[in-house]
Amino acid sequence: MDLTPVIxxxxxxxxxxxxxxxxxxVVIGMLIGVLPGLGPAATIAILLPLTFGIxxxxxxxxxxxxxxxxxxxxxxxxxxxxxxxxxxxVVTVFDGHALARQGKAGTALGIAAIGSFIGGTVSIIAxxxxxxxVASFALDFGPxxxxxxxxxxxxxxxxxxxxxxxxxxxxxxVGLLLATVGRDGFTGxxxxxxxxxxxxxxxxxxxxxxxxxxxxxILYNLEERHRAVQAxxxxxxxxxxRADLRQSAGAIGRGSVLGFVLGILPGGGATLSSLAAxxxxxxxxxxxxxxxxxxxxxxxxxxxxxxxxxxxSFIPLLTLGIPANATMAVIFGALLIQGVSPGPQLVSxxxxxxxxxxxxxxxxxxxxxxxxxxxxxxxxxxxxVRATVLAPITVLITLVGVYTVNNDxxxxxxxxxxxxxxxxxxxxxxxxxxxVLAFVLGSLLEDSLRRSLLxxxxxxxxxxxxxxxxxxxxxxxLVAALPVLQGARARRRAVARPDTRELV
Amino acid sequence: MTRNSGTRRWVLTxxxxxxxxSTAACGGNVGGGSDAAAEDFPGGDPxxxxxxxxxxxxxxxxxxxxxxxxxEDLGVPVTVENKPxxxxxxxxxxxxxxxxxxxxxMVFNGSLGYITPLAVPEDEAIDIAxxxxxxxxxxxxxxxxxxxxxxxATVDDLKNAGRPITFGTTGVGTGSQxxxxxxxxxxxxxxxxxxFDGGSPTLTAVLGGQVDVGSIQLGEAIEQIEAGxxxxxxxxxxxxPSYLPDTPTAVEAGYDVPVQQSRAVFAPSGTPQEVLxxxxxxxxxxxxSPEYQQFNxxxxxxxxxxxxxxLREQWTSNLDSYRSVVExxxxxxxxxx
Numbered sequence: 001m002d003l004t005p006v007i008x009x010x011x012x013x014x015x016x017x018x019x020x021x022x023x024x025x026v027v028i029g030m031l032i033g034v035l036p037g038l039g040p041a042a043t044i045a046i047l048l049p050l051t052f053g054i055x056x057x058x059x060x061x062x063x064x065x066x067x068x069x070x071x072x073x074x075x076x077x078x079x080x081x082x083x084x085x086x087x088x089x090v091v092t093v094f095d096g097h098a099l100a101r102q103g104k105a106g107t108a109l110g111i112a113a114i115g116s117f118i119g120g121t122v123s124i125i126a127x128x129x130x131x132x133x134v135a136s137f138a139l140d141f142g143p144x145x146x147x148x149x150x151x152x153x154x155x156x157x158x159x160x161x162x163x164x165x166x167x168x169x170x171x172x173x174v175g176l177l178l179a180t181v182g183r184d185g186f187t188g189x190x191x192x193x194x195x196x197x198x199x200x201x202x203x204x205x206x207x208x209x210x211x212x213x214x215x216x217x218i219l220y221n222l223e224e225r226h227r228a229v230q231a232x233x234x235x236x237x238x239x240x241x242r243a244d245l246r247q248s249a250g251a252i253g254r255g256s257v258l259g260f261v262l263g264i265l266p267g268g269g270a271t272l273s274s275l276a277a278x279x280x281x282x283x284x285x286x287x288x289x290x291x292x293x294x295x296x297x298x299x300x301x302x303x304x305x306x307x308x309x310x311x312x313s314f315i316p317l318l319t320l321g322i323p324a325n326a327t328m329a330v331i332f333g334a335l336l337i338q339g340v341s342p343g344p345q346l347v348s349x350x351x352x353x354x355x356x357x358x359x360x361x362x363x364x365x366x367x368x369x370x371x372x373x374x375x376x377x378x379x380x381x382x383x384x385v386r387a388t389v390l391a392p393i394t395v396l397i398t399l400v401g402v403y404t405v406n407n408d409x410x411x412x413x414x415x416x417x418x419x420x421x422x423x424x425x426x427x428x429x430x431x432x433x434x435x436v437l438a439f440v441l442g443s444l445l446e447d448s449l450r451r452s453l454l455x456x457x458x459x460x461x462x463x464x465x466x467x468x469x470x471x472x473x474x475x476x477x478l479v480a481a482l483p484v485l486q487g488a489r490a491r492r493r494a495v496a497r498p499d500t501r502e503l504v
Numbered sequence: 505m506t507r508n509s510g511t512r513r514w515v516l517t518x519x520x521x522x523x524x525x526s527t528a529a530c531g532g533n534v535g536g537g538s539d540a541a542a543e544d545f546p547g548g549d550p551x552x553x554x555x556x557x558x559x560x561x562x563x564x565x566x567x568x569x570x571x572x573x574x575x576e577d578l579g580v581p582v583t584v585e586n587k588p589x590x591x592x593x594x595x596x597x598x599x600x601x602x603x604x605x606x607x608x609x610m611v612f613n614g615s616l617g618y619i620t621p622l623a624v625p626e627d628e629a630i631d632i633a634x635x636x637x638x639x640x641x642x643x644x645x646x647x648x649x650x651x652x653x654x655x656x657a658t659v660d661d662l663k664n665a666g667r668p669i670t671f672g673t674t675g676v677g678t679g680s681q682x683x684x685x686x687x688x689x690x691x692x693x694x695x696x697x698x699x700f701d702g703g704s705p706t707l708t709a710v711l712g713g714q715v716d717v718g719s720i721q722l723g724e725a726i727e728q729i730e731a732g733x734x735x736x737x738x739x740x741x742x743x744x745p746s747y748l749p750d751t752p753t754a755v756e757a758g759y760d761v762p763v764q765q766s767r768a769v770f771a772p773s774g775t776p777q778e779v780l781x782x783x784x785x786x787x788x789x790x791x792x793s794p795e796y797q798q799f800n801x802x803x804x805x806x807x808x809x810x811x812x813x814x815l816r817e818q819w820t821s822n823l824d825s826y827r828s829v830v831e832x833x834x835x836x837x838x839x840x841x
Contacts, residue, residue: 142714143698183590186699188623188676188838197597197628200590339560345708407585408594447701454698455670455714 005347006128009355013363018058018356025062026364029069030372033085034077034379038221038394040070040086041326041433042213046394048206048334049401056338057353061360063334067327068120068310068361071270072368075112075303076376079105088270088306091278095291095298106373108299110240113372115252115304120365122256123263123311127318127358131347134319137468138344141320143451144463148472150445153322155479156266157437167430172438178203179442186450198410205333205440207402207414212432213326214398215415216422218391240296248300251281255301259308264315266437269325270306277305311361317342318354322441326433329440337405545606545779550581553769554599554610556592562723562803563592566641566767567611569799573790574783591677592616596630596770604772606779609638614766615679618823622830623677623837632819637812638769638783642805645722645741645764646683647748649734651713657735659757662693662717669695672706672718677837680706680719682826683740683754683763689833690759710734721765722747723804740764747804761829766808766822768815780812 012018032043044063051059074086079096092112099108158165158172181192182202193199240248255277262273281301282291291298313324321343323329335342340350347354402411422432456462464470553571557563567584575582587595592613602608612635621629650656662669669688673681676699688695698715700706703724710718711733722745728734729748736751742762744753754761769787771780790796791809800807810818830837 139708139712142709142712183624185676185701190625190628195628197590197594200593200628201588339558341704406589407587408589451698451700454696457668457696
């Protein structure tokens with residue numbers, strides 16, 4: 001493969017502005033990783049309008065930094081305070097905090113940082129190799145292929161997600177319905193617009209994401225009583241011993257691969273892969289009873305996997321234009337704001353953006369590795385900022401921010417409406433993720449399907465006679481049959497589940 | 505900064521008041537202080553130009569190029585504000601509600617005035633009679649392109665394809681759709697419209713052979729045409745654009761379908777004539793600047809820097825002629841099937 005654009009990409013990252021934004025991104029990421037509640041999807045959604053005035057590549061470098069930075073940050077509070085900052089660090093609590101109690105907090109954090117770095121790096125390299133291959137098929141991706149991809153994406157999102165499957169399907173259906181609002185792009189007919197020109201182009205993605213993820217989460221968190229934070233244990237001896245490294249080498253290797261694979265799958269992502277990696281290590285171990293008592297592998301595996309997954313979930317977005325999880329959906333929105341439509345052409349049409357973002361992840365991971373240990377004390381102190389101070393500021397930023405995207409007051413109303421909806425969904429146990437993803441993929445599905453049928457002159461068999469769409473539809477059918485297989489897998493995973501319930 | 509002599513200013517203010525009164529009688533919401541403001545426009549206050557499209561698109565770039573140059577002449581900041589939605593109808597609606605004091609303007613897309621009304625229900629169509637026109641700006645040509653692998657090079661090739669043709673459009677109610685619908689109806693080619701979401705996806709679909717042909721704005725396709733990745737079949741200009749001298753126009757090929765994207769600066773109804781004149785002078789200064797002329801060249805735009813009255817005539821006659829030819833051939837822009 002031609003390496004010139006890859007090297008040019010490093011040139012892009014090393015521009016001072018981009019380095020600065022990369023640093024800002026990973027620091028914000030670590031911060032919100034430390035704070036329980038506000039996740040990366042919410043933060044990126046809230047910060048979307050800020051990216052408006054900066055170069056696309058710089059903006060995405062920063063947003064990506066927030067995402068994988070949060071995976072690092074979440075570890076710190078899991079280990080030190082038994083308080084997972086992110087859902088993807090929940091399993092790290094078991095052995096991480098046990099190690100901390102044994103006075104080995106430094107070892108746990110060190111192993112987590114090294115694992116995260118390796119997991120992230122493996123994923124970036126795989127991403128770099130895979131993306132140009134997908135991109136070489138770019139022009140073969142026509143409406144029928146996008147139809148099949150969108151179908152598959154929506155199916156995966158609503159069935160593979162970590163929560164209640166029925167609720168995920170309901171949320172996805174609501175998302176699909178919301179996607180139908182607006183002027184029909186094929187006939188010019190109005191659908192659910194109530195003669196309001198603000199709705200003519202459909203509901204905008206940004207206010208929906210900012211409402212559901214941003215405002216909704218802030219409201220929901222206000223309800224939670226905040227525990228008093230005890231002073232963190234002193235962290236010493238960060239470099240893990242040779243024995244610790246040897247012990248966790250296998251876990252890091254397997255975590256990288258598992259995280260990479262699960263991250264690519266729509267609906268997978270960091271949380272699922274950290275759970276799966278932990279379960280895998282526990283099952284493979286000759287002494288499973290050590291898990292929960294301070295096993296280094298129990299920290300290494302999930303932390304490696306969640307970072308690998310955070311990186312690899314960029315693959316479907318950057319190569320196919322299909323967001324694999326909620327955070328990717330928000331980054332998808334950020335690209336659209338910047339006038340970049342993600343898809344197979346991205347690598348060849350915007351090589352600077354693509355390779356700039358991909359290569360920034362190397363730099364970002366190095367920055368995180370350097371920062372994560374010395375800054376632990378500082379980050380933990382941030383936990384003392386009260387929600388009564390933080391929440392109003394965030395709400396204000398959200399509302400001002402959304403207005404600046406389109407200069408439309410209607411968007412502020414949308415954020416509030418979807419904020420209320422997001423709050424109710426969380427309260428009733430619905431994950432807003434499938435809704436947002438189905439909303440994004442819904443218009444792609446409808447438009448591509450109708451385009452395909454126009455091209456095929458109404459002949460549905462056309463989908464199966466084209467190689468790429470044919471294969472994708474076969475995969476779709478296989479995945480639709482997956483619940484049977486999943487039943488078997490759930491029985492096996494039950495082994496790891498008792499501790500999960502105990503701690504969450 | 506006002507260069508008018510005292511007497512002339514008074515005459516024009518009088519005109520402005522008369523105009524303001526006449527529109528007030530028609531129920532327009534005229535701000536009370538418009539006559540005083542007209543006297544020494546812009547009077548130190550900034551000017552805002554609405555753009556009904558996303559930042560980065562051609563309309564946005566044109567507005568920004570104009571704003572920079574006009575700001576210099578007016579001596580006040582001129583800012584561009586993007587209010588995307590409904591192909592610009594949202595911004596146009598908002599413009600109509602602003603004080604007619606010359607401080608809020610909009611770069612209008614011609615399609616909004618003379619093509620979209622043919623595709624959307626009557627009560628949603630924008631009527632250019634509801635606005636003042638400051639000046640015409642420029643025109644953008646559409647070109648019918650195909651991938652070289654399709655083997656098509658002329659309209660006759662399409663006619664003799666022996667199968668129905670699929671054509672990509674940049675959306676419903678756009679010049680891209682109208683130009684092709686007219687061409688295929690007049691030449692009796694059996695063709696199906698496949699609407700895409702803007703110029704870039706349409707281009708990709710044509711490049712990948714997903715659709716046989718597509719009509720795209722010249723500036724968006726020129727790079728691929730020069731690289732030999734796209735074959736231009738005809739342009740829909742009235743005469744050959746200087747940027748593509750070797751490609752025949754549809755008129756030359758025997759089909760009467762000139763369709764162009766035109767852009768103009770609009771102001772709310774009731775803006776005093778003196779203010780319009782002052783603005784027109786500022787934009788004229790912008791047109792004359794070498795940077796702006798280079799900008800036109802770089803973006804394959806043909807200047808159409810005509811007066812507001814002339815532009816209104818152009819667009820109204822476009823709407824009339826499109827309406828009659830669309831009716832003649834029974835073309836339904838709203839229904840793509």
